[in-house]
Amino acid sequence: MKEDEQKKILLNYIYLSRQHAGGKDQVAINLLEGICKNKDMGACVVLCYDYAKAYLEQIAPGVTVITVKPPKKESELVRLLDIERVNTWIVPKVIRKYNIGVVFHASCTNGLRKLKVPTVMIPHDIKAVSHRVMGSVKVAWYKYLLYKVMYAVDFKHADKIIAISKADRSEIQNYYARYKDKIVQIYNPIKVHVNDVIPPTPKKGDIVAINLQFHHKNIITLIKAFEMIADCIDRNLVLVGNVPKRVAYLKEYVEQHNLSGRVIFTGFVDGKKKRELLVNSCLYINPSLFEGFGMTAVEAMILKVPTLLSRVSANYEVTKGLCHYYEPADDVEALATAILAFFKEPENGEALEDKSKEMLKMYDYQKIAAQYMELFRECL
Template sequence: MGTKMRIGINCLSFNSSQRCGAEEVIKNLCKGFVYNGHESELIFFCYKSMRDKLVSICPNAKYVVLDERKNPKHSILSNIYIQTLKFHKIYLQYNLHVIFFASAGIGLFNYKIPVIVLPHDIQHVSHPEIQINKGRLKKLIYKNCHKLFYAIDFTLANKIIAISNTDKNEIIRYYPKLSNKVKCIYNPIDISQEYNIENEKGNYIIAVNIQYSHKNIIILIKAFEIVHRELPDIELFLIGQESECTQKLKEYVIEHHLEERVHFPGYI
């Protein structure tokens, strides 16, 4: 029998305060590894908060837990520090065949083994106008800083995973010299979960992850406003942690007298 792969999965971009779609992607990916019998080949590099979540999915994987207390917010610069100095000091100890980075930000140094990165999107570069609501100069600085950080990641990586053809085309548009590295692989989803909705009655539309302006939830609300004229019993639930963006959505709902039909239950 051949030697088993030793797959390093770097989850150091996830911290205890995050509840995001990228985290769900890595959880569902791990379910796939378990289902296909590759759980014992995985070595996770993460913080304790992420380890606790993953152990319930992959109890037989190996976990390398780093200290989270010094880096609670995970800004771009703190993530570069973690990946470049902390992770680079330890990854060679585990005789890995490949490293998979579960999000962008892989550090500044070359790796001695193949690297795969999943940036999820490059909207900071492709659509900076919906990421930051400040002056033109700040938007330009914001865009170019992120463009540089992605360029470093994509140059150091052997493969780049795009989550859609649109995402793939945007990566190739801004980094054409690296186009041969990009592969479109859709996000894994878990369709095995069952929910008991037998006692629930009503007509609902639900949207999640509403706290970011680039999700364009305001268009959904405006569309709902039109639909509601024809379907007066329908309701809209906007789920997610609240932010400055959420407050603007609430203001629109109040101004257009939709309070009884558009609901903000917060994070669920």
């Protein structure tokens, strides 16, 4: 059978945001790059909102891209409803027109009816249901119910559900036991663009944290811990990423406690700049209250940056116990103590090199992309 007569794999990427929305977007991009690098792109077509078309064509030259127009308003609810609309009414038409044999949904909210072809979906995590209360923040009852029903509908219609870690798999099995036989555990694909990173300075500098946008990232605990030990170390704390209204209290705390000279907010930075900040840091810290995977920690390890993590969820599993850890995640004093302990016994280059090699071997984007393609072909 000729290539153009074979059933195609539809990579449903309408979930990509206009601005990079963190790990979920990056997983989709890394997977696409891996499929392209493995020369499997001819078996796939991509569906996306029109604003993502040029970027995806840059990532995977020659890819067939099908576009739909995005909603005019960009609120969370409007976006969610429009994604449901596309998946319920547009995707079935795409399946017929492009001879699709299997659909991969790059996130959740997969439509209100089961498609006539097999589907694979990746929820990334179910923290809105499994971790409704984290720290002092509780998911609103209506949002909790919405996600609980949404996951149930998605899991019912899916033929395969990707769990991104063993911890993630365990939670899906616990909360949606009836769908446990559909779960396939595949770690996230990771590609670190090492070649476009400025070489590190001879003396590595500041402490860096990335991903500030959500309460569960627990950056307030890190700021308070740094405040406790600021006079004991000669490094600043650099916080990388947007600071939306929901976490505006981070900047307010820094200003109210006269920390502006030592705690630096970079705002949004592109991937290249983020990697440069990591490479030139003395320590990367992720104090998160929850992680389904924790990509940035792995990226930091690949770039040979010492890494300190809260020992929660998948953090220990995914980093294979090779990092520095502290617990409980929201304990300011425990984190402050762990930071000081790191500076007393910094890691040597050989140890960081070994960890980098281990992470590269474990999460290589081409290897993971091959696992995805094997699953898609099994579904076909």
